[in-house]
Amino acid sequence: MFPGLDSFKPTAESIPPPGNVLRLRLPQHIPVNYHPLVSTYTSSPQPASPSTLKNPLEFLLRAATIYPTKIAIAHPDAKAPAFYAYSIWAQRVQNLAYALIKAGLRPRDRVAVISGNTPMMADAFQGAIAARVVLTPINIRLTRQEVTYILEHSGAKLILVDSEYLHIIEGTPIKIPVVICNDTGRIGDPYEQFLSDGRRFSAGKGWSGLEMDADENFPSTLCYTSGTTGRIMYNFVNSANRLKGVLSTLRGSYLAAVANVVEGQMSADSTYLWILPMFHAGGWTFPWANTLAFATQITMRNVDYSLIWKHLLHSKVTHYCGAPTVQIGIVNAPGAKRPSSPIKAFIAGTLKMLFEVSTRANRDHRRCTHGSSDRFLRANRDYSDSCIWLNTYGPFTRGYPQEAWASLSLEGRSKLMARQGYSFATASDLRVVYRADESPTGPEGELVDVPSDGTTMGEIVTRGNIVMQEYFGDPEATKKAFRGGYFGSGDLAVMHSDGSIAILDRQKDIIISGGENASKLSSHPHVLEVSVVARPHKKWGERAMAFVTLHPQHVSKWEGKHDAFAKDLIAHARKRLPGFACPEWVQVVQELPKTSTGKILKIELRKTVAKL
The missing domain is CATH 3.30.300.30 (ANL, C-terminal domain)
Known part of the structure; x- marks a missing residue:
């Protein structure tokens, strides 16, 4: 399937020992009949309950048990191609967890990772949870000043960095231990040595030496993702115009990953192509959705349309994520042609852009639909429905296709496909509202639903399982974001008579002309x-x-x-x-x-x- 697969040999420390048991150690006093999904939430720093155990790392251990020889990570386009079966990858994740502990990290400490889509980045999303530390993936396109701020604000205790991006941290005043990865997977690579040290440090204890955290509200990731302003975190900027850190939990990551698999129809036959950077909002929780589905992941260091089309046509790709501009680039690439089998593309962008992508794809005889995450589109040659997400963990809503759509014109069908639709099964309430109290200091700000007329605009607000826990170290910003008991997305939308929503724009991007809102x-x-x-x-x-x-x-x-x-x-x-x-x-x-x-x-x- 992948050139070079047969010739690649993982390091000796990556090979699991005979009789390897893929099970984390449970905390004491866990009732036999408990593995609940719902916990009694508490704002206390203490664990909510010793029985609240749901952990997205379990997906990887389960996959390594059921499909140990299946390719989990394929990294074929690097200078040193690497390929890891699920059993091998699980061992490498275990090695990373012990290496982080050996390096002095303790539960809730932050570990930063600076890399494109590489096996090390995929390792980090799993290994941080295994070590009970919080992963802070950093955007590789940020300035040195911004990266320095993130490292300082997050309090990161260690940095995993791909050698291509060493320049981002060179000269920073913050002195933090650094582990460099040359992206080889071979002996002699500093990252491989780090993993080998972790394997030796484990002293054969294996997974049983790593304890599952007893609190499903334990933090999983701390993301500082730059948005369209270049100095914005999930579209909220504080008075100092600083990046914000969004803190996600094990519980939210688990539920969002489950939703991605169910709504995205992922399975063991799925192959996910990493076009969306994993550092962007935690890869929309697809690092864990892929392991839950037993999918194969193909990692690409950079967006390269010729490589993308190589994989779309020859690597049995079934799913990928990206922005509308990336999708437009894919559709218009010289090597573009109709894939032989359906591919779902999760696309984030504005309503206008997604309508355009949907229309163009339909002209090419492909069925496209959209949602929003800033917005979320799925494209499939034969299948039609849509999903979105709203500055949360990942996909949050879905537009369900109707039989009557088939008889509509191209434009009419595309408009319906471009709607964001309804909440995911694991998500909660979704509303389009205006605030009766617009005072910026109003703690509640009563929310009033707009009429379901498809024309009256309001802000999308939501709450529930897939909403961030807080803005890290910024209680005032958190309070403002949750004013009225809902998370204010900043996305302007309308509510249609059928209960579906359609995003029009960001609040800050609406053009006021003569007192009226101008369309795109x-x-x-x-x-x-x-x-x-x-x-x-x-x-x-x-x-x-x-x-x-x-x-x-x-x-x-x-x-x-x-x-x-x-x-x-x-x-x-x-x-x-x-x-x-x-x-x-x-x-x-x-x-x-x-x-x-x-x-x-x-x-x-x-x-x-x-x-x-």
Whole structure:
């Protein structure tokens, strides 16, 4: 299946011993008839209950028991390809856990990891839980100053870093032990030596020497994920404009992973391609969803469309995640062709972008649907439904397909597919509201539901199993985010008469024009990507300015005639949008500024507008 698979030999310390028992040690006094999912939550730092045990690490141990020889991690495109069966990978995770303990880390300590999608990154999501420490994955595209802030704020005690990203931490004033990985999987790699040291430190105790935490509300990950502003954590910025750390729990990670498997229809036949960076919101909990499903994971260090298509066509890929811009790049790559079997693509983006992706995919005779996570789309050649997530652990809602959709036009079907739909089975209440009390200091802020008319906008709020525990070390920001007893997502949406929701925009990105909210620019056949921001207007206060990249097939047509294209695009928009919502200005650019996860950096576009 993968070239080089037969020739790769894992290190001796990666081979599990004979009679290896894949079971963590249970805490004392656990009743025999208890392994509950629901716990009695307490804000106390003490464990909620000694019987509240649900731990996403169990998925890996179960997979290694049932499918020990199945490929769990395939890393075929690196300079030193590596492949690990489930039994081998579980042993490596065990070695990592003991190595972290040997390095002096104690329960609730933070371990930072700086890497692209590599086996080390996959190890870290499992090994941190096994060692009862909190994983802090760091965005590889952040500045040295931002990384320094995260390391300081999180209080990280150790850093696992891929050698390609050493420059990010070089010269930082914070002195923390560093383990370097050369991404080889071979003897002589510092990371492999770290794992070998952990194996020896275990002294043969194996998994029974690692105790499962007794509190399912124990933290699992602490993510500082940059968003579309470049200085934002899950779309909330505090007064100092600092990154925030979102603290997730074992319980939430477990439930979100279960939901991903159920709603995504994942199984032992699934192969997941890592396009979405694992450092982004904990990989949307897919590190654990994959092990629950017994899936094979293919890791790619960077987004490379030729490699992506190699795997989509030849590696039996069934699932992947990414941003709309990545999906557009995939669809328009030179090697793109219709896959021979269904592939579900979980895409995060805006309603307009997902409508466009859905429409284009349908033109290519593929059925696409969407949800939002900032938003969540699933694309499948033969299957039609949708999912989204709202700044939580991962996917949070799903749009269920209806038989009547098949008779609709392309545009009508795409609009319905672009809705975010309804809550996941493991999620809780989902509402679209406005606040009766808009005081920023109001502790409650009574929430009033918008009418289910499909036109009245409000903010999506939610609560329940898949909402973050807190903003780490920032009680005021946590209080503000949970005002009114719900998590305020910052996403503006409408509620339809059938109870489904559709996200329109972020609160901070809505353009006010003459007191009215302007819509996004409709798709144009020659447009590859578009983003709209506000620009000052003498009469109306603000009007929309569109930044556009042209489809490669049509670049030559408009060469030297961008003014003519702007007029054509505006005319196209006026047929579909009210006058105030049409762009007043259009600027053609070679590319749009983006984050490492493919989200458009509107803050950079606003800087451009400020200079005009």
